[in-house]
Amino acid sequence: MKCPRCVQKIHRAADGCPHCGFSLADAKDLFGAEEVRSRSLTDAAGLIRLDDRPKIEKAMARFNRRFPQFFVAVHTGSFRGVANLRQFGFWLLNQAAFDDVPLEKPNEGGILLTLDAESKSAGMTFGYRLDAFLTEEDTFLCLSRAHAYWLEGRYADGIVRAIDQLEKILIKRSRQAWWNPKKFARRVAKPVQPDAGPRKMREGHRAARKEAQR
Amino acid sequence: MKRWPCLVWVVLTTAAFAQEVAPPEWDEADRAAVKKGEKGGFFPGSFLLTAERPWIQADEPQPEPLAVEPPTPEEIAGDHLAVNVVPESFWQAYFAQRPEGFLVDPQKLLKPEHHAQQLRFLTDHAGDSTIDFYLYVFDGAQSIPGEVRAEELIERCFQSGRPAAVVFYFLGAPERTELRLSPAIAEAVSLPEQRRSLQSSVALASDKSGAFEQLEAFCQQMSIRLYWVERLMKGGAENVPAFAPSAEAPAKKPSSEKKEKLLAFARLWAPQAGGAVAALLLLVMLRLFWKAKAKYRFPEFEVEPRLGGEHAAGIGAVISFTNAALPPGGQREQKDYLHRA
Numbered sequence: 001m002k003c004p005r006c007v008q009k010i011h012r013a014a015d016g017c018p019h020c021g022f023s024l025a026d027a028k029d030l031f032g033a034e035e036v037r038s039r040s041l042t043d044a045a046g047l048i049r050l051d052d053r054p055k056i057e058k059a060m061a062r063f064n065r066r067f068p069q070f071f072v073a074v075h076t077g078s079f080r081g082v083a084n085l086r087q088f089g090f091w092l093l094n095q096a097a098f099d100d101v102p103l104e105k106p107n108e109g110g111i112l113l114t115l116d117a118e119s120k121s122a123g124m125t126f127g128y129r130l131d132a133f134l135t136e137e138d139t140f141l142c143l144s145r146a147h148a149y150w151l152e153g154r155y156a157d158g159i160v161r162a163i164d165q166l167e168k169i170l171i172k173r174s175r176q177a178w179w180n181p182k183k184f185a186r187r188v189a190k191p192v193q194p195d196a197g198p199r200k201m202r203e204g205h206r207a208a209r210k211e212a213q214r
Numbered sequence: 215m216k217r218w219p220c221l222v223w224v225v226l227t228t229a230a231f232a233q234e235v236a237p238p239e240w241d242e243a244d245r246a247a248v249k250k251g252e253k254g255g256f257f258p259g260s261f262l263l264t265a266e267r268p269w270i271q272a273d274e275p276q277p278e279p280l281a282v283e284p285p286t287p288e289e290i291a292g293d294h295l296a297v298n299v300v301p302e303s304f305w306q307a308y309f310a311q312r313p314e315g316f317l318v319d320p321q322k323l324l325k326p327e328h329h330a331q332q333l334r335f336l337t338d339h340a341g342d343s344t345i346d347f348y349l350y351v352f353d354g355a356q357s358i359p360g361e362v363r364a365e366e367l368i369e370r371c372f373q374s375g376r377p378a379a380v381v382f383y384f385l386g387a388p389e390r391t392e393l394r395l396s397p398a399i400a401e402a403v404s405l406p407e408q409r410r411s412l413q414s415s416v417a418l419a420s421d422k423s424g425a426f427e428q429l430e431a432f433c434q435q436m437s438i439r440l441y442w443v444e445r446l447m448k449g450g451a452e453n454v455p456a457f458a459p460s461a462e463a464p465a466k467k468p469s470s471e472k473k474e475k476l477l478a479f480a481r482l483w484a485p486q487a488g489g490a491v492a493a494l495l496l497l498v499m500l501r502l503f504w505k506a507k508a509k510y511r512f513p514e515f516e517v518e519p520r521l522g523g524e525h526a527a528g529i530g531a532v533i534s535f536t537n538a539a540l541p542p543g544g545q546r547e548q549k550d551y552l553h554r555a
Contacts, residue, residue, distance in 0.1 A: 001520065002529045013518035024522035067510055085532050093526035107525035124530035128517040131528050139530030144542035150535040174510035181513045188515045 002136070004086035012188065027091035030083070036096045038075070045076040045117035052156030059163045064105075067170060069129060071105045073098060074159055076115040089114045089125030113162060115155065122150065124162075132184040133173040142166045299359050300352060308350060309362050312371035316340060319351040323385055328426045332433065339437045342478045345399060345444050346378040347437060354386035354425070364394050372396035377447075379440055381432075388419035388428050393436075395443075402447045411439035438470055 003010050003017035005026070016023040041056060048056065056074065063072045075092060079085075093112050101110075108127040111134075115122045124139040145165040149158030177184050300308065300321075307320035316336035319329060332349070339347050352358070364382070372378045377399045382392040393412045395403065419432035520527045534545040 001527070003521070004527075004529050007529075010520065012520065014520050016521060022521065066508065067512075069512055069514070086529050090521070090523060090527060090529065094523045110526065112526075119534070120536045121532055121534045123532040125526060126528035126530060127526040128519070128528070129512070129514060131517050132515055133512060134528065134530070136529070136531050140533065140542075140546065143531055143533040147533060147535055147542040147545075151538045171510055174512055177512055184513065185515050188517045190516075190518060 001131075004090045005084060007086070013190070022087075024091070024094055027087050028095070031088065031091045032095075034095070036092065038073075038092075038096045038098055039100050040071065040073040040098050042073075042075045045078050045115065047076045047115060047117055047155040048159075049156065055156050056159050056163075059160045063163055063167055064101075066167060069105070070109040070111060070170070071098070071101050072111045072113065072163055072166065073101075074113045074115075076117060076155070078118040079116050080118060083116075085114050085116055085119075085121055085123035086125070089123055093125050093127060111166065113159065115150075115159075120150075122146070122162075132187045133170065133177065138166075138169050141169065298353075298356050300356050302359075305359065305362070309367055312375070313348060316347060317349050317351070321351075321353070323351050323353055324426070324429075328429075332429065335430075335433060335437075339440070342474070343437070343440055343444055344377065345440045346376050347433070347440060348372075348378055348380045349433065350380065350382045351429075352382060352384050354384045354390070356384065358382060364392065368394045368396060379436070379443075381436065383429060383432065385429065386425040388416050388432055391416055391419075391432065399443060399447065403443050407443070407446070411436065411443065414439060434471060438474065441474060 001010055001012060002008060003020060003022050005022040006017060006020040008017065008019040010017055010019075040060060041053070043053075060072050060074070064070075073096075077088075079088065089112050092114070093107055093110055096107070098107075098110070106127075109129040111124065111126045111130065113122065113124055122143055124143060126134050126139075142162045142165040146158030146162040149155070149161060173184075304320045308318060315333060316339075317324075317329065317333045322329075324332065336347050336349060358364070364380075368380060372380065373396070378396045379399065380394040380396070382394075384390040391412065393408060395408060400408075415432045415435040418435045419428040422428045422431050532547055533542055534547065537545060
């Protein structure tokens with residue numbers, strides 16, 4: 001888990017980045033504090049041709065059908081050289097209400113693919129439900145699959161490829177989680193309190209527990 | 215149309231000219247002089263002009279014929295071997311009833327390993343063909359007793375049951391082989407065709423040197439010919455290959471035999487293989503259908519919110535696509551991202 005601004009590692013329940021102090025409040029200052037109404041496929045930068053939209057919508061629909069707990073959203077924009085894609089993704093996934101996404105799929109199960117037309121960059125952000133199942137390396141693999149298409153300006157094809165790769169990874173993770181859910185539970189377990197060790201030892205002591213029961 | 219009169223004129227004048235020009239005739243004086251060799255000397259075709267041979271003198275003594283014994287009836291019949299009748303003790307085993315095995319060799323003329331090999335071949339043939347192949351083995355110097363008539367034997371033993379080809383084979387003398395067909399086949403296959411089958415088998419056997427190699431070659435070719443006879447009986451083969459005792463015939467034989475074996479194997483296993491392939495295809499299709507319709511669920515874990523975000527704080531990778539010469543790993547970050555807000 002990393003900070004969207006300084007990309008330094010942070011602990012699981014940090015209210016703010018211990019390194020740079022970043023939090024959602026900073027992102028709100030930058031992009032706006034209001035909630036945003038959006039659609040899962042928003043091409044604000046005009047990168048996607050009309051003919052190509054059905055291709056992306058089909059890939060997104062297939063993803064949403066296969067993974068009933070998750071949804072995928074795509075947002076393209078031009079951030080004029082100031083906005084950091086990670087911060088923007090973090091902000092949008094927390095502030096946006098996607099009109100075309102069913103209510104039973106909250107933003108915790110969202111995977112947002114953002115494309116910056118100005119800096120020619122793309123990033124991926126995901127909700128808390130995917131914390132245990134997706135890593136930064138997985139998202140990089142998805143983006144690198146699309147890289148060649150985006151270099152040629154074939155944005156729609158690149159997005160479809162990225163979604164396909166995301167599906168493959170999540171199918172694999174689903175099977176792994178089916179066989180060994182504890183492994184994934186450990187990834188998102190609550191952080192251990194500083195005095196938890198000694199307390200456990202104390203509570204686990206048989207004589208002390210009996211005494212407490214009396 | 216205008217050419218027709220010219221053509222007619224040419225034909226008529228040619229015919230008339232041909233009638234006018236008579237062939238040359240001999241002058242009697244010239245003929246007599248040429249016969250005596252007095253005129254003209256040697257010239258091509260002179261031998262044909264005379265019935266007599268002028269260079270042979272009538273008074274020249276003729277050579278005496280050599281004193282040679284007249285040929286025996288067997289030599290006149292072309293049988294150069296001294297022929298003995300099959301011992302009577304084996305008649306019962308040979309000719310009493312329809313044999314139980316396909317190889318009839320009560321005299322044990324074949325070595326045990328050759329006997330087993332040949333019997334296996336004939337049994338395999340019976341498995342592949344509707345015509346059984348019965349092989350009676352005799353010594354090359356033996357003959358079938360006069361009391362046994364092959365036609366009677368066939369009618370008595372092979373009238374009923376599966377169609378059969380009965381071969382009387384003489385070890386070391388394949389040219390003496392006799393072929394008899396059971397009535398069901400004999401009606402369907404003409405005598406010339408039967409003869410061709412026998413001739414081709416004998417020809418291939420004659421190319422071999424050893425007695426058993428000859429028998430082996432004979433049986434292989436006869437088995438192939440019986441396959442064509444079988445097709446002929448079914449009415450499916452109009453062009454049964456004729457006997458052609460050419461040099462390449464032995465070379466072709468193994469391939470056709472191999473082909474036949476392959477065909478028989480295919481006929482035997484095709485239904486099972488087809489069923490297996492169909493089942494496999496069905497399984498593959500079911501799996502593809504299942505994969506297309508499958509839904510993947512994940513266990514849900516309680517996650518502590520971080521950085522103030524209520525729904526998400528999962529920060530993934532960022533990639534730039536500005537340089538086609540660099541791989542994705544070399545562009546793994548947004549350009550100047552640290553200077554951005």
